[in-house]
Amino acid sequence: MPYLTLQPADLVVLDLAGQVVAGERRPSIEHELHLRIYQQRPDVQAVVHTHSVYASAVAATRQSIPPILDVIVDAVGGEIPCAEYAPHGSSQLAQNCWAALGSNNAVLLANHGVVAVGADLEQAYTVSQIVENAAKVYLLSHLIGKPVMLAQEVVDYEKAFMQTEYGQGTNK
Numbered sequence: 001m002p003y004l005t006l007q008p009a010d011l012v013v014l015d016l017a018g019q020v021v022a023g024e025r026r027p028s029i030e031h032e033l034h035l036r037i038y039q040q041r042p043d044v045q046a047v048v049h050t051h052s053v054y055a056s057a058v059a060a061t062r063q064s065i066p067p068i069l070d071v072i073v074d075a076v077g078g079e080i081p082c083a084e085y086a087p088h089g090s091s092q093l094a095q096n097c098w099a100a101l102g103s104n105n106a107v108l109l110a111n112h113g114v115v116a117v118g119a120d121l122e123q124a125y126t127v128s129q130i131v132e133n134a135a136k137v138y139l140l141s142h143l144i145g146k147p148v149m150l151a152q153e154v155v156d157y158e159k160a161f162m163q164t165e166y167g168q169g170t171n172k
């Protein structure tokens with residue numbers, strides 16, 4: 001449905017088993033993709049799916065975005081993997097997305113777009129923006145050289161640092 005004319009009454013609410021509990025419309029064709037993540041990741045309370053341009057450009061090559069920026073590690077947990085291709089709306093896509101996501105916070109969907117997750121909608125949306133910026137930087141960096149990946153020990157250090165030291169204590 002066109003987002004500009006979407007009304008609250010057009011929304012469809014599903015339970016974790018995929019049963020419609022509110023709303024008159026048919027659920028999104030990607031509801032299985034969202035459901036699978038909510039079923040397996042109790043820490044995830046929001047899933048944002050976009051077709052943003054730069055991330056889609058990388059996804060069109062079926063490549064992952066390596067950890068080339070600190071912020072990627074902080075927000076996503078390391079590399080932004082590209083899930084294997086499956087047609088949109090398919091169970092296979094939901095399966096491939098989940099297989100690539102694991103405990104991280106974002107994946108690219110081959111020839112399709114982005115899935116970002118978070119503890120709330122604000123975090124998931126922020127992650128989706130960081131993925132888009134990371135894709136932009138990754139593509140631009142190829143213009144002047146070969147982007148340098150952060151070493152695995154740096155990735156591990158930053159992940160641990162984000163979990164224990166960063167911020168105002170809300171993530172402890």
Ligand SMILES: [Zn+2]
Pocket residue numbers: 030049050051088112113
């Ligand atoms: Zn889509």
